[in-house]
Amino acid sequence: MIRSIRPARGEDAPAIWRVIGPTIRAGETYALDRDMTEADALAYWLGADRETFVAEDDEGRIVGSYYLRANQAGGGAHICNCGYMTSAEAAGRGVARAMCAHSLDHARERGFRGMQFNFVVETNVRAIRLWRSFDFEIVGRLPRAFRHPTQGFVDALVMFRQLGAPEG
């Protein structure tokens, strides 16, 4: 059902906002200011320090977006970091899985040797299950580092995988 995953263009901004806005406003999975403006959110998601992609469904609708960037500078620049968001309407249809596979291949093309997720909220069990299926390991646990809007203080996980052979 994902027709293509391609680099984001400037004119995609309104469609990207329709994907990322509800997730940011919900404040349950990303450590971003829930009240950030659309302009600030798009400046973040499409920042010059990263590559941003969109996932289009069979009808050409943008149903997901992700970014890929170096997670650190200098001696840490060989490890990348990604953030993924899927529109609520498209949940459960493999969009995040397709984007993650795409990002791993793209990261290898860019020469990255590993991928790290810095802050996976422990209540985001669907995401954790998905990253695990892509061989990410939990390499860290940040105790009570996330204040969930309804569940209070919960842990955040650091997940990591080396980048070797292409995804099968």
Place this chain on the structure above:
Amino acid sequence: MIRSIRPARGEDAPAIWRVIGPTIRAGETYALDRDMTEADALAYWLGADRETFVAEDDEGRIVGSYYLRANQAGGGAHICNCGYMTSAEAAGRGVARAMCAHSLDHARERGFRGMQFNFVVETNVRAIRLWRSFDFEIVGRLPRAFRHPTQGFVDALVMFRQLGAPEG
């Protein structure tokens, strides 16, 4: 031997660069671009998203500097992050210890509930020993996430502590 730790002022920039420049150029302990310009380094160290302090010795010389900032936005904004650098000439004289104690107290004043170091290079054993003495725990290990200029790929640690009572 530390006379005071006080907020950095604009006119401290040259002295701060004398502290942080050699550490950045060495590239052994911070995941920063070793070749970054002085202007970029100072823009980073004195960024608007953080509070920056300097440590002065008995003769008023700036021998150390640190910053404190929220480590994440939104639901992660109750955890802070710090970076500390000491001039090579002042190494072993308790400057980092004094700055760490100061930062923990300041973080509590600011209402932070925890402090996290995202990327402690495993070969930086003096720093790790110091953070441990301040009750930081290793909560994560990033495999081969740092390319040390002479030791090759080494691990980086995530260290964390909750903020409770004042330092004794």
